[in-house]
Structure formats: structure tokens, C-alpha cells
Amino acid sequence: MDPSEVAQNAIDAAARGSFLALVALGVALLFGIMNLVNFAYGEVILAGGYAMLIFTTWFLDASVWPLLIIWTVVVAIVFALAQERLAFRPVRHADPTTMLVTSFAVSVLLVNIAIVVWSGLARPVEIGGVTLEQFTAGEIRIRKLDVITLGAAAFLLLSLTAFLKRTSLGIQMRAASEDFRMSQLLGVPANRVIATAFFIAGILAGSVALITVGNQGSSSPGMGLFPLIFGLVAVVLGGMTSLIGAVVGGFVLGGLIVGLEQGLATYGMERFRDAFVFLAVIVMLVFRPQGLVVGRAIRERV
Amino acid sequence: MSETGTSTRLPVGGSLGSLGVRLWPLLAPAGLTILISLLALMGSEVLERKATFMLINMVFVLGLYTFVGNSGVLSFGHATFMALGAYTFAFMTANVRVKNTTLPDAPGFLRDADIATWQAVALAAIVPAVFALIVALPLMRLNGLAAGIATLAMLFAVGVIVSQWQSLTGGNTAFAAIRRETDLYYALVIVVVLMPLVYLYQQSRFGLRLRGTREDLLASRSLGINTVRERTIAWVISAAIVGIAGAMYAGFNGTIDPSQFFLGARSAGGVTFLTIAMLVVGGISSLAGAVVGTIFLSGIAEALREVEKATDQRHITEVVLALILLLTLILRPRGITGGREIYWPFRREQTMRRPAAAPSAAGTSE
Numbered sequence: 001m002d003p004s005e006v007a008q009n010a011i012d013a014a015a016r017g018s019f020l021a022l023v024a025l026g027v028a029l030l031f032g033i034m035n036l037v038n039f040a041y042g043e044v045i046l047a048g049g050y051a052m053l054i055f056t057t058w059f060l061d062a063s064v065w066p067l068l069i070i071w072t073v074v075v076a077i078v079f080a081l082a083q084e085r086l087a088f089r090p091v092r093h094a095d096p097t098t099m100l101v102t103s104f105a106v107s108v109l110l111v112n113i114a115i116v117v118w119s120g121l122a123r124p125v126e127i128g129g130v131t132l133e134q135f136t137a138g139e140i141r142i143r144k145l146d147v148i149t150l151g152a153a154a155f156l157l158l159s160l161t162a163f164l165k166r167t168s169l170g171i172q173m174r175a176a177s178e179d180f181r182m183s184q185l186l187g188v189p190a191n192r193v194i195a196t197a198f199f200i201a202g203i204l205a206g207s208v209a210l211i212t213v214g215n216q217g218s219s220s221p222g223m224g225l226f227p228l229i230f231g232l233v234a235v236v237l238g239g240m241t242s243l244i245g246a247v248v249g250g251f252v253l254g255g256l257i258v259g260l261e262q263g264l265a266t267y268g269m270e271r272f273r274d275a276f277v278f279l280a281v282i283v284m285l286v287f288r289p290q291g292l293v294v295g296r297a298i299r300e301r302v
Numbered sequence: 303m304s305e306t307g308t309s310t311r312l313p314v315g316g317s318l319g320s321l322g323v324r325l326w327p328l329l330a331p332a333g334l335t336i337l338i339s340l341l342a343l344m345g346s347e348v349l350e351r352k353a354t355f356m357l358i359n360m361v362f363v364l365g366l367y368t369f370v371g372n373s374g375v376l377s378f379g380h381a382t383f384m385a386l387g388a389y390t391f392a393f394m395t396a397n398v399r400v401k402n403t404t405l406p407d408a409p410g411f412l413r414d415a416d417i418a419t420w421q422a423v424a425l426a427a428i429v430p431a432v433f434a435l436i437v438a439l440p441l442m443r444l445n446g447l448a449a450g451i452a453t454l455a456m457l458f459a460v461g462v463i464v465s466q467w468q469s470l471t472g473g474n475t476a477f478a479a480i481r482r483e484t485d486l487y488y489a490l491v492i493v494v495v496l497m498p499l500v501y502l503y504q505q506s507r508f509g510l511r512l513r514g515t516r517e518d519l520l521a522s523r524s525l526g527i528n529t530v531r532e533r534t535i536a537w538v539i540s541a542a543i544v545g546i547a548g549a550m551y552a553g554f555n556g557t558i559d560p561s562q563f564f565l566g567a568r569s570a571g572g573v574t575f576l577t578i579a580m581l582v583v584g585g586i587s588s589l590a591g592a593v594v595g596t597i598f599l600s601g602i603a604e605a606l607r608e609v610e611k612a613t614d615q616r617h618i619t620e621v622v623l624a625l626i627l628l629l630t631l632i633l634r635p636r637g638i639t640g641g642r643e644i645y646w647p648f649r650r651e652q653t654m655r656r657p658a659a660a661p662s663a664a665g666t667s668e
Contacts, residue, residue, distance in 0.1 A: 035447075037447055037450070037451065087628060087632075090632040091631055091632060091635070094631075094635060095446075096446055096447050097374075097376045097446060097447070097450065098631060098635060100376065100447065100450050101376070101578065101582055101627075101631060102628065102631045102632075104378075104575065104578070105575075105579070105624050105627040105628045105631065106624075106628065107571075108571035108575045108620060108623075108624045109620075109621060109624035109625060109628065111571070112571070112617045112620035112621045112624065113621055115616070115617045116615065116616075116617050116618060116621060120617075222566065225565070225566070229454075229458065232451065233455075236451060240447075271462075271466040272462060272463065272466055273462075274458065274459075274462045275458075275459045275460075275462040275463050275466075278455040278456070278458045278459035278462070279455075279459055281451070281452070281455040282440055282441070282452050282455050282456065282459075283440070285440075285444055285448045285451065285452045285455075286440040286441075286443060286444065286452075289444075289448055
């Protein structure tokens with residue numbers, strides 16, 4: 001493999017990895033705070049996608065992109081907070097499995113509402129030519145959208161880190177994800193911490209929605225499913241117990257996907273790529289359930 | 303491990319009446335199912351088809367219950383077994399000429415297979431059971447969330463293989479010309495055979511041990527119960543039952559394709575959601591819950607399908623079912639039956655003292 005090909009693959013892996021890291025971070029944040037694997041997180045992304053559709057068809061066109069970004073993220077935040085208040089708060093003290101089924105129900109509910117309102121087909125979203133533009137340097141092609149994705153991921157990761165390290169609320173959140181009950185006893189307000197986690201997850205989901213629609217040029221009822229599933233995979237690979245693990249998992253999965261595509265293509269089996277990805281999840285869960293990056297111990301110790 | 307541990311075996315001897323009382327947790331749901339099916343027989347052909355579909359779902363939910371209800375471990379992956387059963391049945395019974403035209407690259411023994419329906423149903427139970435036995439090796443070690451995610455990963459992995467292995471399965475194009483023999487009688491016979499088996503398993507020493515691990519993993523382990531082994535037994539039985547549901551479905555519909563079984567952009571929850579909703583709404587930890595949940599949600603779903611037809615607005619059903627599941631989880635997390643079996647309502651003291659079902663349901667008075 002010549003150097004330019006290696007560089008091309010590295011760039012592809014980094015672009016996918018940063019996208020997956022964003023999704024994984026949202027999933028891991030909620031898991032860390034309240035032991036919730038939120039299937040319905042994909043539908044927060046979905047809400048962002050349809051918010052973009054509404055914006056570009058009813059309000060303004062995508063040339064006022066700062067407004068579009070703000071609007072999309074705000075809608076995603078509202079949906080995330082509504083999920084927490086209406087569905088997850090009532091089952092907060094139930095076991096993780098019950099919460100998992102709850103999030104599955106919320107997910108199916110929202111997807112089907114989207115289908116009832118906008119039909120099951122993808123609806124094109126007019127967002128201009130940003131999806132097609134690319135830079136070239138020698139034989140290496142870099143899509144503008146990938147650069148935006150990398151930049152957005154870097155910005156969000158740094159802001160989130162600053163928030164968690166420097167602000168009082170951020171420190172409370174880290175305490176809550178270490179030991180939720182103990183932090184409550186020490187005066188960390190549970191409702192505010194959990195709502196903040198959903199708020200941040202909403203910001204992340206809104207960004208993911210912007211990137212996804214930028215990629216596919218449309219909104220569809222299924223658009224939340226695959227980011228969510230792969231985000232979940234990334235979280236399992238990286239380690240469910242730490243936010244750094246989620247980011248690492250995102251980039252590892254990005255590399256794994258590009259690597260599998262290259263490797264399987266030589267056997268003409270790239271269609272089966274995802275089967276190998278899911279196999280990796282099962283292998284990981286069995287042999288290294290704590291993931292690549294080990295955070296605090298969540299296992300019940302005996 | 304001690305083989306003598308269980309005291310709540312099925313009664314031997316005694317009068318027929320007392321046997322009936324003891325078996326009431328089985329007889330009540332079975333009777334309810336038969337009654338509804340017979341009522342549907344007296345109705346229109348549409349009603350008969352709806353009842354048949356309900357029974358297919360009931361077989362799936364009975365299979366799901368056998369594992370999830372007894373072990374307390376959630377599975378999102380059982381639709382995999384349904385797909386395996388359905389494709390097995392399809393290969394064994396579909397019109398040979400059609401198979402040879404649409405799947406010229408499939409192995410010859412599959413293309414030319416044309417066996418009796420009951421043999422195909424048996425095979426549709428065996429294939430998923432063998433598959434389940436293989437994947438049990440890693441999967442049955444997992445608990446809680448990890449198990450939920452791993453079974454989901456299994457569903458997606460097999461979904462990719464079935465939908466992408468063009469030369470074997472035909473990929474995303476429909477597998478057509480399957481022998482259509484599933485009618486109400488056929489489905490009812492299968493349910494009437496399987497339901498006692500599910501009940502017997504749950505009352506057997508294997509079932510009771512597994513229920514012990516559900517109630518307290520560590521305590522049961524300290525009593526010498528091999529969790530992985532007990533779960534594997536239930537997992538394989540449940541895969542076989544769900545495989546039969548797949549065969550029934552294939553024989554009911556006549557055509558199958560991957561989107562009917564696997565989660566994807568177009569399926570929006572699909573059979574995985576429907577059956578989990580049925581089990582959870584009914585009550586996850588009792589046979590009565592599995593049956594009542596299936597009947598209840600089938601009734602609502604089929605009524606809503608009529609509304610959909612009248613208003614030409616699809617997917618209303620899924621919206622309402624998801625809402626019902628959510629409300630159940632929030633307001634009555636143990637389901638309609640509260641996770642209890644249906645006991646003989648006029649029982650005397652002596653039958654009270656030995657509740658035959660789940661440890662959690664012991665002390666049945668509310």
C-alpha cells in the first residue's frame with residue numbers, strides 16, 4: 001500500500017471515528033450517570049434531522065446556516081429533556097433492563113410517529129453543496145464535511161472537558177457518574193445532574209444530526225438507528241464506564257471499519273463488514289467487558 | 303449438583319379434580335387461547351386469519367418467555383431464531399422449480415428439497431436450536447445490560463449475513479412460493495402442544511433452578527446451581543420454539559424477506575418490538591403473562607389495523623403499542639398479570655401452601 005493510500009485511509013478513519021465518538025459520548029454520558037443504555041438516543045438525532053427538514057422547507061433556506069445549526073441543536077435538546085422528564089424519570093429507580101426496554105419503547109414510538117407524519121421515505125433536505133465539496137492534495141481527497149466533522153468533534157470534546165473539569169456542575173456530574181448514591185448523599189441534586197446529562201446529550205445529538213443530514217442529504221425515519229447502534233458498539237469497545245473510553249472506542253471503531261473494508265475487499269466480502277463489527281462486540285463483551293479503557297468499577301463486588 | 307432438590311413437582315395421583323386445580327396455571331391460559339380461537343372460527347375468514355396470526359405470535363412469545371421469563375435475562379435477539387426457522391422452512395417446502403430459478407447458486411440439496419410439512423417444521427426447530435447452542439457458549443455468560451447488547455449484536459450480525467448472502471438466501475428480495483399450510487387449526491395444534499411443554503419446563507427442576515438464578519444469582523450459585531448450564535438449556539429450548547414460530551409465519555405468509563425479522567431502517571421495531579411488548583405488557587415472569595399479553599396486544603393491534611385500512615394511515619398501530627408498553631413500564635412494571643400465574647380461584651388451604659410457580663410469585667395473595 002503506497003503512502004498516499006495509507007494517508008487516505010487514515011483520514012477516512014479519523015473522519016468516521018470523530019463522528020462515532022460524538023455519538024458514543026452521548027450514549028456513555030447517560031450510561032455513566034444513570035446506568036441507562038438509551039436506544040431512544042437515536043431518535044434525538046432523528047428529531048434533529050426532521051428539525052432541519054422543517055427549517056429548510058418552512059422557515060428559511062440553509063444559507064443562514066448559523067440559525068439552522070442553533071435551531072437543530074435546540075430541538076434536539078428539547079427532545080432529550082422531554083425523554084428524560086416523561087419516560088426515564090418515572091423508571092429511574094428500576095433495574096437497568098427495565099430502563100433498556102423503556103428506551104426501546106420510546107425509540108419505536110418516536111420512529112413510528114415520524115413515519116406517520118413524514119411517511120417512511122427519506123425526505124431530501126436542501127442544505128447546499130457542502131456535502132459534495134472536497135479538497136485535494138496530490139492523490140488524497142478530503143471532503144469538506146469530514147473537516148467540519150473533525151472540527152466539530154474537537155470543539156465539542158474540548159468544551160465538554162472544560163465543562164466537566166472547571167465548572168461546579170461539571171464536577172458534580174463527574175461525582176455522580178462515579179457513585180450516584182454517594183454524590184446524592186453529599187448534596188448533589190439528582191434531578192439537575194441527570195437533566196444536565198440529557199442536555200449535553202441533546203447538544204451532541206443535534207451535532208450528529210447536522211452531520212448525518214449533511215452526509216446523506218435527507219432525513220429519514222431510520223436515520224437515528226445506525227448512528228445509535230454503531231455508537232453503542234463504540235461504547236462497548238471503548239469501555240462503558242468512562243467518557244474517555246467512549247471517545248477512544250469511537251476512533252477504534254472508525255479504524256476497524258476502514259480496516260475491515262480494506263481487508264474484506266480483497267476477498268470480495270465487504271458486504272459482510274457489519275457482521276464482523278457486531279461479532280467484535282460479542283467477543284469484547286465476553287472477554288473484556290470493561291472495554292479498552294477501564295473506568296471506575298461498576299460491577300457489583302462480592 | 304444434587305438431583306433431588308425440587309419439592310414442587312407435578313402431582314402424581316390424586317383425583318382428577320385436584321389435578322385440574324394443580325394444573326390450573328396451565329389450563330386457564332390454554333383454555334382462554336382455545337376459546338378465542340374457536341370464537342374466531344365462527345367469524346369471518348378475516349377474523350380467522352387474524353387469530354392465526356395471533357397464535358403465531360403466541361408461539362414466539364412462549365419461546366421468548368421460556369428464556370427471558372425464567373432466567374430474567376433480556377434478549378433482543380430471538381427474532382434471529384424466527385428468521386432461521388422461517389428460512390429453513392422456506393428452503394424445505396418452497397416450490398422446487400421456483401427455487402431453482404430464483405436461487406440458482408444455492409446448494410443443490412436445498413434447491414431440490416421438498417419434504418413433508420411436519421418434517422420441515424421439525425427441522426425449523428432443530429436448526430435454530432443448534433445455532434443457539436453454539437452461540438450460547440459466549441452469550442450465556444453475560445448478565446444484565448451486557449446480555450441485552452450482545453443479543454442485539456447477534457441479531458444484527460445474522461441480519462447482515464442473511465440479507466447480504468445473495469446466492470444462498472436471495473438477499474433482500476423476497477423468498478417466494480413457500481408452501482402455505484398455516485391455518486387456524488394447524489396453529490392451534492402447535493400452540494396446544496407447546497404450551498404444556500413450556501409449563502412443564504418451568505415446573506421441572508431445570509426451570510426451578512433457572513428461576514432461582516433469576517431471583518438471586520449469587521445465592522443460587524452458592525447452592526451449586528450452574529447458571530450457564532441452566533440458561534443454556536432454556537436458551538436452546540426457546541430457540542427451537544421461536545424457530546417453529548418462524549416456520550408457521552413462513553407457511554402463513556408464503557413469502558419472507560429479511561426486513562420481516564431483523565431490525566432495520568424500514569422495519570421500525572418489527573417483530574422484536576411486538577413480541578417484547580407482548581411479554582412485558584402481559585407480565586414477564588409468568589406463563590399467564592405471556593399468553594395474556596399476546597392476546598391483549600393482538601386484539602388491540604388487529605383492531606388498529608382496521609383503523610389503518612379505513613384511514614389509509616399506516617403505523618398508527620406501532621405508535622399505540624409503544625405507548626401501551628411505555629405506560630405499562632411506568633405504571634405497572636410487572637405487567638397485567640403482575641408476573642403471577644392464574645391460580646384456581648376457589649382453592650382450599652392445602653393448595654395454598656404449595657404455590658407451584660415462581661419463587662417471586664410465592665405467597666400469592668396480594
